[in-house]
Amino acid sequence: MSVESLVAQLKTGLDxxxxxxxxxxxxxxxxxxxxLSSSGQRDERELSTxxxxxxxxxxxxxxxxxxxxxxxxxxxxxxxxxxVEHSVGNGIGVKFxxxxxxxxxxxxxxxxxxDYLDIQISLDGVDAAPPADEAPADGSAGQ
Amino acid sequence: xxxxxxxxxxxMEHEEVPEQEIELEEELLVxxxxxxxxxxxx
Amino acid sequence: xxxxxLTRPLELHPQxxxxxxxxxxxxxxxxxxxLVFLKHADMVAVARxxxxxxxxxxxxxxxGIDERRWPSFEKAFDSLLGSEIVRER
Numbered sequence: 001m002s003v004e005s006l007v008a009q010l011k012t013g014l015d016x017x018x019x020x021x022x023x024x025x026x027x028x029x030x031x032x033x034x035x036l037s038s039s040g041q042r043d044e045r046e047l048s049t050x051x052x053x054x055x056x057x058x059x060x061x062x063x064x065x066x067x068x069x070x071x072x073x074x075x076x077x078x079x080x081x082x083x084v085e086h087s088v089g090n091g092i093g094v095k096f097x098x099x100x101x102x103x104x105x106x107x108x109x110x111x112x113x114x115d116y117l118d119i120q121i122s123l124d125g126v127d128a129a130p131p132a133d134e135a136p137a138d139g140s141a142g143q
Numbered sequence: 144x145x146x147x148x149x150x151x152x153x154x155m156e157h158e159e160v161p162e163q164e165i166e167l168e169e170e171l172l173v174x175x176x177x178x179x180x181x182x183x184x185x
Numbered sequence: 186x187x188x189x190x191l192t193r194p195l196e197l198h199p200q201x202x203x204x205x206x207x208x209x210x211x212x213x214x215x216x217x218x219x220l221v222f223l224k225h226a227d228m229v230a231v232a233r234x235x236x237x238x239x240x241x242x243x244x245x246x247x248x249g250i251d252e253r254r255w256p257s258f259e260k261a262f263d264s265l266l267g268s269e270i271v272r273e274r
Contacts, residue, residue, distance in 0.1 A: 175221045179218075
C-alpha cells in the first residue's frame with residue numbers, strides 16, 4: 001500500500017482548480033504603461049452582474065478555494081462589493097489587486113470587516129526604473 | 144478518462160499486503176504545498 | 186513530535202475545507218491560507234471522523250487502520266497539527 005509521489009498522483013490532475021485568476025473588467029481609472037493586461041478601456045463584452053454571480057456559483061459547486069480578482073481596476077465596477085460579498089458568502093475566498101484609488105475610509109472599513117479577503121495594492125516607485133544596462137551601484141556588474 | 148477511473152479504483156482497493164511491506168514502507172501521508180503567489184495578478 | 190498524540194482528542198480546524206480528489210483530498214485552511222495534500226484515502230477517512238472519537242488512536246482503530254501503520258499516521262497528524270489543519274479539542 002505505497003503512497004506514490006505527488007508527481008505521479010497528479011498525473012490525472014485535480015477534480016477542480018485550487019484558485020482562479022479573474023480579470024473582472026478592463027476598465028481602469030489609469031492606463032499604466034506597464035500594465036500586464038493593457039487595461040484602461042472597458043470591454044463591452046464584460047460579464048453582467050448576474051453572469052458573474054453565476055460563474056461564482058459554479059466555482060462554489062466546484063469547491064474552488066479562492067479567486068484572485070484583477071483587471072483593469074476591479075473597484076471601478078459598480079457591483080464590485082456585491083460580487084465580493086457573493087463570493088465570500090459562498091465560501092470562496094477573495095484576493096484582489098487594486099491601485100487603491102477608490103479606497104476611502106468607509107470602503108476600507110467595509111473591506112476590513114469581510115471574511116477571507118486579501119488585498120494587493122499596486123504602488124508606484126518614486127523614479128522611473130533605471131535602464132537595464134546601467135551598472136549596479138555595488139559593482140556587481142559582469143557577474 | 145477511463146485510465147483515470149481505473150487508477151482511482153486500484154488505489155481505493157484494500158488489498159492484502161505482505162507483512163514485510165507494511166513494516167518497510169514509510170508512508171508520507173501528507174504533503175504541504177506552498178501556493179503563495181501561484182495564482183495572482185502582478 | 187509528542188509521543189502521546191495517539192491519546193489526544195483531535196478535530197479538523199473549523200476553518201478547513203476538505204475536498205476529495207482522486208488521490209485522497211486537498212485540505213485548505215481559510216485562516217492561514219495553507220494547502221495540504223492528504224495523499225491516501227485512509228488518511229482522509231480518519232481525518233473526517235476525528236471529531237467523533239475520544240482520541241486519534243480510537244479514530245485509527247475505527248477506520249480499520251493496521252496498527253503497524255500507526256507511526257506513519259501519527260507523524261502525518263502531527264504535521265497537520267503543526268500547520269493547524271487539525272487541532273486538539
